[in-house]
Amino acid sequence: MQQKQTLVLGGTLVVLLIIAWISGVFDRNPSNVDVPELDLPTSEVTRISVTLPDITFTVEKQGIQWFMREPVDMPADSATVTRLLNELEDLSLNNRATSNPDRYGIYGIDSTATTVSLTWSDGAEDIVISRQGRDYMSIYVKIGDNPDVYSTNGRVTVSQDLDRWRDRQILDLGTGTVMSARVTRPDDTYEVSLNNGVWMVNGQPGDSLQVTNWIRRFSPLSADGFFDDIPVQILTDPSYRIDFSTSTNTTSSVQAMPAESAVAITLGGSQFTYRVYESRLKQLFPDPSSLTGE
Template sequence: MKRSMVLVAVLVVLLGIYWLMQSNRPMTDPDRPFVQIDTAQVTSLRIESSTDTVELARRGDQWFLTKPLEFPTAARMTDQALGRLGEMRKLTLVTDRPDRFREFQVDDSTGVKVSVTDRKKTHTFYLGKTSPTAGTSYARLDGSKEVWEIAGNMTPAFKRPVRDWRDKTISEADREGFIKFTFVYPKETISATLVDSVWKVEAGAEKFDADKNQISRVTGLLSRMSGVDFADTLAADAFDAPECHLIAELALGETLDLRLIPKGEDGSQYFLRKAGAPTDYVIYKSTAEVLMRKAADLRPKPEKSAEAPPQKPRG
């Protein structure tokens, strides 16, 4: 009986917590947008904070970082920022006193100043701090004294380090489209060629059929590989003597040409240079190891024979 009462009490408490959380969720009015913007028509963004000034521009269907450098943007980041623009809704007018702008971080010194240009005009506003509930934040239109509490925590979608806006994608390809890999090392060259659905390996005088699982690891990685950071300042000759030079050929005539060298003495990361790419990349050692296949890696592993069950003694 006591156990049942305890369970009922716990259930009541949990229901109370759920009700409290639901009651604290902001109720947004779709007819009260914070700023009138058709996100499908946005052509540029300018984001100013105390640490960075970033400018983005749409060119056709793709977004590019244009300041502080020219580089394709990570689609996920621009999509998130544009999505947040469409979600901004006024909840409560907090203040219209300029002396409180700093308190809510909606001025030039403390806020994130966002300028959004669509086909008609430029809209500028300040995104401020998160409210105590963490489910809302503060914002102010440029030129207005009104500080509004708006739905959602909007600032993180716009205030990002420059490197986070940059597209870290190294390769995108159909994993079924690869037909040949050539692994060039200082003292040996290994090739794996697809012949009638079988990967044929040549390593010096040795020839054998590759372990399909090992080839699958390489094709899977190259089908969608991203770096963890950029290496913008490496010398032109930094990869003249790479630890591994991988040439991956695809059926449609495309080629991925990748060179790898260790980054630092601990070897936990590698630098990667892709022929034709606008910069060099940093990848983890574990990623580099998948790309740097040796003959021993590609050779099929002998299957373990099943052990016969022990026989029971007679008598």
């Protein structure tokens, strides 16, 4: 009888140990005495490589501006890059979750994680970031070659949409610089010009408020996305075109055509074809009557 009880107790102990291992009891460290301080020189970072489950991209800083280098070479969205660096700067480590590589997957340090590689003048660091944390205000991270995985105070959100990291600004005409515009549409062409402070449309007085509001759409003009599969050469003879002349003796040409339930648009001399919503076509290339108040 006693032997049977011993076997039952022994079996129960084994089961409890297995449950404890699965739940991570042996990984937990209620003390944060040994938790290192995360001190990243984010203001000195000049290069960032981000490895997501489905894509890898790199941005690089030149002067005060960020540029994407891979997979395309173009200006990056500086606001998105700055937001990432600010979130990393505000991040602090809380407790060690595990140091066992076999258990990394429990904390999202696996193929679903994001790796952010930072480079500055005299150093570099890799941060592996989980998609989820212990709550909505935290994540799990692994720093460099350190085998420890830590829970954090604060979150880092890395957009998996590559377009969010690319600069969507097509052009910025500024305020009060446009002197004239020639608008070409499939069925008509008309001129808009400033004459002694009065906006004229095809030589007739226009509605100054409507013309001013229309020009503001290009100050700046930002895209909704990109058409990487439509080369800019296709837009050399577009259905829609605007040629702006400014007070600084510069010209800008906006060219567009309907494409795939949207509008493909580019700026003369640009290497990139942008995408804007189809509903914006009439806003950017309006009927001349809408600028005269008719």
